[in-house]
Amino acid sequence: MQGGTAELLGDADRDGSWMLLVNSTPQSHVDLDDPTHLEFEYVRRMGHVLDLAAAEGVPLDVVHLGGGALTLPRYVALTRPGSRQRVAEIDEPLTELVRAHLPLPRNARIRVRAADAREAVASMHPASADVVVSDVFAGARTPAHLTTVEYAREIRRVLRPGGVLAANVADGPPLAFARAQAATLRAVFREVCLIAEPGTFRGRRFGNLVAVASDAPLPVAALVRRCAGDPMPSRVVEGDELDRFVGSARPIPDAAAQPSPEPPPEVFSR
Secondary structure (H helix, E strand, C coil): CCCCCEEEEECCCCCCEEEEEECCEEEEEEECCCCCCCCCHHHHHHHHHHHCCCCCCCCCEEEEECCCCCHHHHHHHHHCCCCEEEEECCCHHHHHHHHHHCCCCCCCCEEEECCCHHHHHHCCCCCCEEEEEECCCECCECCHHHCCHHHHHHHHHHEEEEEEEEEEEEECCCCHHHHHHHHHHHCCCCEEEEEECHHHHCCCCCEEEEEEEECCCCCHHHHHHHHHCCCCCCEEECHHHHHHHHCCCCCCCHHHCCCCCCCCHHHHCC
C-alpha cells in the first residue's frame, strides 16, 4: 500500500463480512453476502442520503471520492441497479487488494480510477453527477486540500442541478474543524445540514459527522426519521440550530487549509 500496510480481517459476528484496516485504522466494512448491510454508523447515514437522492430504485450517477473497500458503491449497485459510479482512490495497490479478495457484484457499473480526489473532480465534466460522496483519509486524517472552499466549488460544479454532496467530517472536542467545515460548505451551497450522534455534537467524544449539502432543499424530515430509527440514533442539525453550531467559524480557503484532527488513540483500540 502507499506508505503503509493494509489488512483484511474476517468479521467474527457476520459470515461473509470483512473489515479493511489501513495502518491499523479501520477504513471499511463489507458484507459480501449482503452489501446493503452498512456496519459503520456514519456510512449508514451516507446510505440514507443516497436513498433519498431520488425515488427508490432509480439509477444515479454517483462519484465516490475515496474508495477503500468500495462499500457504498456496492450498496448503490444493489439498491439502484444500472447506476453509473465513478470512484477516485489514490492507492492503486489497495484497490487491487480489494478487487482480488472482495470481488464486486456482477454487472456493477463501477469504474475505479487511481487518482487524487481533487484532481479527479477537477477533470470531470460539469453537471455530470447526481451525488458526490467525499470520504477520503490519509491515515486517519482528511488531507488539507480536501477541506476548502475551492474543493467544495469543484464538487458543486460537477453536481447536476439538485445534486447532493455527502461528506465525512471526523472531529472531536471542541469541534472547531467540524464548525469550519460547515461554514465552508455554506459558503458554496445554499442548503447544508450535519448528521451525528448527540454525544458528538455535544463535544463529548471524537466521532464522524456527515455533512450534506445541495443547492436544492434537502429532505431533512426524511433524514430525521431514518437517522432516529438507526441502531445508534443520530441527530440532524440544520437552519437556526446549524447557525448556532457554526458560530463564528469561517470558511477555509486553500491558503489556510489544515488536515482534519488526529483521532485520539482510544478511538481505534481493539
